[in-house]
Amino acid sequence: MQTSRIQVVGSGLVGALTALYLGKAGYEVDLYERRPDMRRADIAAGRSINLVITDRGLQAVDRVGLKERILDITIPMKGRMLHDVSGETTFVPYGQTDKEVINSVSRGELNCLLMDAVEELSNVTIHFEHKCQSYDIESKTITFTNGKTVTADVVFGADGSFSAVRRSMMDQVHNFNYSQDFLEHGYKELTIPATPDGDFAMGRNYLHIWPRENYMLIALPNLDGSFTCTLFYPYEGEESFENLQTKEDVVGFFERVFPDALAVMPDLVEDFFANPVGSLVTVRCNPWRVGGQVCLLGDASHAIVPFFGQGMNSGFEDCRVLGDLMKKHQTGSSMDWSTLFSEFNDARKENADAIADLALENFVEMRDKTADPLFQLKKKVGFELETRYPDHFIPRYSMVMFHPEIGYAEAQRRSLVQDQLLTRLCSNISSPEEVDWEQADALVKEVLSSPRAQVGV
Numbered sequence: 176m177q178t179s180r181i182q183v184v185g186s187g188l189v190g191a192l193t194a195l196y197l198g199k200a201g202y203e204v205d206l207y208e209r210r211p212d213m214r215r216a217d218i219a220a221g222r223s224i225n226l227v228i229t230d231r232g233l234q235a236v237d238r239v240g241l242k243e244r245i246l247d248i249t250i251p252m253k254g255r256m257l258h259d260v261s262g263e264t265t266f267v268p269y270g271q272t273d274k275e276v277i278n279s280v281s282r283g284e285l286n287c288l289l290m291d292a293v294e295e296l297s298n299v300t301i302h303f304e305h306k307c308q309s310y311d312i313e314s315k316t317i318t319f320t321n322g323k324t325v326t327a328d329v330v331f332g333a334d335g336s337f338s339a340v341r342r343s344m345m346d347q348v349h350n351f352n353y354s355q356d357f358l359e360h361g362y363k364e365l366t367i368p369a370t371p372d373g374d375f376a377m378g379r380n381y382l383h384i385w386p387r388e389n390y391m392l393i394a395l396p397n398l399d400g401s402f403t404c405t406l407f408y409p410y411e412g413e414e415s416f417e418n419l420q421t422k423e424d425v426v427g428f429f430e431r432v433f434p435d436a437l438a439v440m441p442d443l444v445e446d447f448f449a450n451p452v453g454s455l456v457t458v459r460c461n462p463w464r465v466g467g468q469v470c471l472l473g474d475a476s477h478a479i480v481p482f483f484g485q486g487m488n489s490g491f492e493d494c495r496v497l498g499d500l501m502k503k504h505q506t507g508s509s510m511d512w513s514t515l516f517s518e519f520n521d522a523r524k525e526n527a528d529a530i531a532d533l534a535l536e537n538f539v540e541m542r543d544k545t546a547d548p549l550f551q552l553k554k555k556v557g558f559e560l561e562t563r564y565p566d567h568f569i570p571r572y573s574m575v576m577f578h579p580e581i582g583y584a585e586a587q588r589r590s591l592v593q594d595q596l597l598t599r600l601c602s603n604i605s606s607p608e609e610v611d612w613e614q615a616d617a618l619v620k621e622v623l624s625s626p627r628a629q630v631g632v
């Protein structure tokens with residue numbers, strides 16, 4: 176099909192990157208965003224203030240030449256710094272090498288950088304303050320809330336977890352499957368400001384975690400010396416947001432469970448009552464596309480909880496796979512969008528489902544297990560197995576964060592087998608030195624094939 180113009184709805188992180196991939200492939204692209212231009216108006220970029228970009232996301236932005244520009248605005252974090260109730264800290268590294276780091280980045284700055292890059296292309300136009308109301312499949316028409324309409328042969332819905340494009344598909348496609356599951360926890364963002372000298376109040380290159388079994392506080396560094404903290408806490412119940420109503424409640428709670436954090440949070444009370452409690456949702460749907468006409472990507476098709484830091488990264492990976500498939504299905508100036516969307520849907524859906532599950536599991540790991548000695552022992556033995564059998568054993572966290580060549584679904588399958596193996600090796604021992612390496616050798620060869628032989632998207 177000869178494509179005249181392509182319409183992308185949503186100029187968030189994934190929509191902007193989608194427009195870049197399409198623009199660089201030579202298409203005329205219109206990118207529609209409901210908000211004003213955040214580079215000119217003083218508006219928040221929505222949701223979390225900062226987030227983690229990992230190798231999957233970096234691989235996707237590298238394909239459009241943006242990796243170095245983005246790394247320039249990040250802070251690498253080499254592991255978790257766990258804070259116990261007495262303020263004692265324990266460092267748990269993410270990987271074994273200096274390269275195995277994850278990167279903290281401001282959501283707003285990243286989105287602005289992507290939009291700047293979009294506008295460097297003369298064939299892509301961003302239309303701000305254009306909120307999509309609906310998309311009519313039969314007439315191929317997008318209607319905006321300002322009354323405007325545009326006809327579109329090919330539409331990408333990148334309008335986030337409450338997508339209007341997806342809602343339109345639900346209304347019009349008879350076999351559209353959809354589920355949305357909210358966690359019983361919400362989240363609230365708080366701040367640890369830079370010290371009066373402009374320094375970081377805690378170690379800079381760490382993701383700080385205060386794990387407290389059913390809830391947790393985390394902190395990610397920002398370039399200005401501050402940290403953005405996020406409290407993940409139940410909405411209701413004895414220990415919950417509903418029981419933090421007064422200044423005394425909040426300060427008392429922090430004194431009791433996060434005393435060392437409280438000591439560096441002079442604005443806690445103001446922040447606490449000024450900032451909303453956000454919800455955490457997992458969205459699954461299928462199909463993600465209608466013929467070669469409309470396709471969802473990013474949170475619009477697979478919103479997940481943030482505990483593996485992979486929502487945006489998996490959305491960026493969607494863009495990378497889209498780019499690969501565009502090359503595959505281009506014949507001269509013609510593109511077979513129908514086959515492309517079908518392959519895209521098939522390739523991404525099982526991976527999206529896998530990372531949704533892994534993210535939910537990682538919440539339990541972060542808030543509860545990280546402080547558990549058996550968990551820390553398994554981590555150490557896992558690293559040792561990786562050193563001894565680099566072609567067979569890669570820890571689950573590493574597969575997700577540092578190995579984009581292993582799809583999420585494959586990482587999920589392998590990590591189940593690996594965890595059973597670790598459980599056997601770590602039963603009745605208290606240090607990696609006590610591992611029975613003969614048994615380990617036999618088990619690894621018996622149950623683990625080489626992940627490097629299997630490439631997933």
Ligand SMILES: Cc1cc2nc3c(=O)[nH]c(=O)nc-3n(C[C@H](O)[C@H](O)[C@H](O)COP(=O)(O)OP(=O)(O)OC[C@H]3O[C@@H](n4cnc5c(N)ncnc54)[C@H](O)[C@@H]3O)c2cc1C
Nearest residue numbers: 185187188189209226227307335473474481484486487488
């Ligand atoms: C607390 C928290 C922490 C997180 N941390 C991480 C992390 O560390 N790492 C990570 O990878 N992910 C993280 N995520 C997930 C990440 O935020 C999302 O996966 C990512 O923002 C998805 O990008 P998107 O472009 O698909 O959707 P969005 O970021 O939601 O962008 C959608 C865009 O579409 C626009 N839009 C919406 N509706 C319409 C409409 N009707 N018409 C036109 N425009 C519209 C919106 O204004 C927005 O610009 C986190 C999420 C939360 C809640």
